[in-house]
Amino acid sequence: xxxxxxxxxxxxxxxxxxxxxxxxxxxxxxxxxxxxxxxxxxxxxxxxxxxxxxxxxxxxxxxxxxx
Amino acid sequence: xxxxxxxxxxxxxxxxxxxxxxxxxxxxxxxxxxxxxxxxxxxxxxxxxxxxxxxxxxxxxxxxxxxxxxxxxxxxxxxxxxxxxxxxxxxxxxxxxxxxxxxxxxxxxxxxxxxxxxxxxxxxxxxxxxxxxxxxxxxxxxxxxxxxxxxxxxxxxxxxxxxxxxxxxxxxxxxxxxxxxxxxxxxxxxxx
Numbered sequence: 395x396x397x398x399x400x401x402x403x404x405x406x407x408x409x410x411x412x413x414x415x416x417x418x419x420x421x422x423x424x425x426x427x428x429x430x431x432x433x434x435x436x437x438x439x440x441x442x443x444x445x446x447x448x449x450x451x452x453x454x455x456x457x458x459x460x461x
Numbered sequence: 462x463x464x465x466x467x468x469x470x471x472x473x474x475x476x477x478x479x480x481x482x483x484x485x486x487x488x489x490x491x492x493x494x495x496x497x498x499x500x501x502x503x504x505x506x507x508x509x510x511x512x513x514x515x516x517x518x519x520x521x522x523x524x525x526x527x528x529x530x531x532x533x534x535x536x537x538x539x540x541x542x543x544x545x546x547x548x549x550x551x552x553x554x555x556x557x558x559x560x561x562x563x564x565x566x567x568x569x570x571x572x573x574x575x576x577x578x579x580x581x582x583x584x585x586x587x588x589x590x591x592x593x594x595x596x597x598x599x600x601x602x603x604x605x606x607x608x609x610x611x612x613x614x615x616x617x618x619x620x621x622x623x624x625x626x627x628x629x630x631x632x633x634x635x636x637x638x639x640x641x642x643x644x645x646x647x648x649x650x651x652x653x
Contacts, residue, residue: 407542410643411633412513413523428509428646446534447527449627449634450542 399440407452414444475517489610503642526629537627561608569601
């Protein structure tokens with residue numbers, strides 16, 4: 395059962411600092427080849443801790459779109 | 462809980478660097494490690510492992526901001542992380558670095574004498590003569606130390622100010638090293 399919400403990253407604004415990776419309690423975040431952070435949608439529970447530390451304000455918690 | 466690595470304690474290095482430079486300015490040269498390592502990781506490995514895991518300054522800002530609750534934790538202004546400001550700040554920073562190298566060269570060439578002072582925010586001259594005994598090394602070696610230490614101290618102070626005002630790692634949004642390494646990674650990634 396997936397959470398209702400999850401983290402969405404604005405790749406154009408992300409500075410790839412890795413602050414979000416450090417605080418994620420589910421290890422759902424990683425920095426893709428030094429370019430931007432990416433979320434593993436299966437692991438993310440939408441807690442919002444990453445959004446709270448992101449220095450660039452590039453993470454928003456959004457409603458999960460059911461496929 | 463996440464396991465701690467040895468490199469999670471590199472924030473101590475960040476403090477140690479300034480402490481060493483307070484007593485002997487020649488230690489400022491060690492700062493080149495923080496300057497070259499991120500570029501090596503980006504150019505050779507195509508990653509930001511330095512920013513993500515090794516940056517002592519990022520860790521220190523996080524420790525003070527989150528750990529010691531010295532940060533207001535407010536979102537930083539949007540323009541902090543805009544491309545224009547980030548690249549603009551990088552260009553400014555490199556220009557200041559270039560002017561510091563030029564000063565070092567002028568001293569090496571004998572056209573200027575050694576200035577035993579730190580310049581904060583590229584403006585305020587702070588006497589720092591206790592940290593160096595004239596003649597210990599060639600003048601230009603000492604001049605570079607004073608210049609580089611000024612750069613490191615100034616950028617850390619800016620980092621601390623934005624840490625207090627906004628989020629702990631707000632500095633990372635426009636850190637010149639971060640902008641440089643991310644650009645290298647993006648270029649590498651595009652090249653395939």
